[in-house]
Amino acid sequence: MKNVTIKTISEVTGRSLTTVSRVLNGSAKKYRIKEETQKLVLDAAHKLNYAPNQAAVSLRLNRSLSIGLVIPTLSNPYFADVASLVSHSLRTKGYSVLLMDCDEKEAAEIEAVRLLAAQNVGGVIIIPSGSQSAHIEVLLKRGIPVVCIDRYHENIPVSYVATNHYEGAYAMTQYLISCGHKRIACLQGSHAVISNNLRVKGYRDAMGAGNLPVYSVAGNSFTRESGYIETKLLLQKKEKPTAVFALSDTILLGALKAIKEENIKVPADISVVTFDNSSYLDFLACPVTSIEQPVGDIANMSIKLLQDRIKSHNREAAEQQMKVLINPRIVFRQSVKMHK
Amino acid sequence: MKNVTIKTISEVTGRSLTTVSRVLNGSAKKYRIKEETQKLVLDAAHKLNYAPNQAAVSLRLNRSLSIGLVIPTLSNPYFADVASLVSHSLRTKGYSVLLMDCDEKEAAEIEAVRLLAAQNVGGVIIIPSGSQSAHIEVLLKRGIPVVCIDRYHENIPVSYVATNHYEGAYAMTQYLISCGHKRIACLQGSHAVISNNLRVKGYRDAMGAGNLPVYSVAGNSFTRESGYIETKLLLQKKEKPTAVFALSDTILLGALKAIKEENIKVPADISVVTFDNSSYLDFLACPVTSIEQPVGDIANMSIKLLQDRIKSHNREAAEQQMKVLINPRIVFRQSVKMHK
């Protein structure tokens, strides 16, 4: 079974390569190709199950219909959700998606970006794993549009779409304070990413606005392990927290494990809230109040931004920065109790 | 910033295109190219930040270093875990990964496979969404190796790596029976996939072996919605189930929601078990006993199989079938109570 190319179709139909190419890539009317010829070619293509060789197209046009999707790790359900929506939507728009799972390693991310540049991708959607930005700037300089999701870099002109992390954390902390909590612990993720740092700042500022001292900010990784260890330590303190704010659902799971081990009850003995609003929160021992990240909106916005930049293909467009912050909302469940 | 090609490097170093190409793609010693020349070329390439144009390589060699990864949907955590492990591991081996999220639609999967063939991928790893297999057979016929994960087709010579669904379900059902349960409901997923059907068969056979009538097999989708609806219906029955076996963790979440709405307690009033062993099961209201799928082993095995087939590049190798079934184990938690 030989490969079917436009040459095959040209031979079968008796038309020239040029004509076949024009019909097959949709520029038929631009060249006023006879209806009859079009039908002939299209039928043959269909019968032979023709599919254009993307390598050839990409080589010829010096651009490709593929988009790089760079993700810290798919084993984090929030990132997986974003990846699912983004990749599926890109495909319906005719792009193919090059997936780069970086296992949360910044070095892997930098290498991934280099690879994508070599593959001549038309654009890149990235959830950065760390704080370095030079490799992303290189893409922009080469005229490859980039859109950051969730985490972003303020020092380079890269467009981004993210939840308003600061406002979300501020509002949630304020809510806990309004419920009478004073010793509110904040379990943070990686210090290297802006989403974490903005959330921490939201927490701190809200505590300050409530005239409360910052009780505790602990941890350095968006993992269950980190949540577990830090919560264990917190629960050893003489002045235990009355509320815990986990900055992600992964951290939350670890915290809940620690809380359970210490035989403390949610929400009777301790209140718990989190960031992400994963679908399983409803089904936990005590359903947990959480900040919803509007994943669908974020996916759609980022694809729109990327497409805009791809279509007006010039370096200026690639570098034209758009900053989109989407305000999250709190989904109230049963994990917070009025304190005294 | 113009693109750096081997021509640029040829001009800079004063060597021919051939020599430069040979040095840069590692066939230098095969052609006995002088150390000195090699160093010259390599240095220039590095200085100019050269990266080979993959489209050109792929066009020329009629094969590419990319692998297609076809997934029903990444929003299912089990598939996301597989995708994460597989894609990351493939990247460390020098492949790039084309992600195809099919949104559980078989039509999308068929289209995805067509696209991958057009992209000349070196191989495909797929978790099929449905029961059709012709599109996969086409890949094999074209000499493109394919490995199925989790779900597979018995009617074509495609290799696969999967959990032993039948044994897992059989063992779990037997366990419930040994705990005194007689009215055990089975909440199934899509009838179109073999993993589901084997699990159902395991359930049925174990019931038969225990001299029990098949109490109920309901549902037709691996979703929370399906789990919710079917459980709602089950709980209307006069003879309510004493145990529910959800064939996936997504189905489980829906079932738990229904159970909670009816104010029934797990495990006091009803026992619950599931397939998948997602990490959050430990943190549910009542931690749920589950069949663990050895995701890491499955990912590694499937990549090994694929690589073997890619390396011996001929159609016979692509079609040489390997069937790997990995026996799962049950992770016991607190969701099952002895019945009377």
Next chain:
DNA sequence: ATGAAAGCGCTAACAT
């Protein structure tokens, strides 16, 4: 309304 031909960047006969 349709064709001929050049060329994208790379590799591999086939020279020398």
Next chain:
DNA sequence: ATGTTAGCGCTTTCAT
């Protein structure tokens, strides 16, 4: 030990 050249499949000027 190194170079010349043809050609992978496609698009696009330039002709007609």
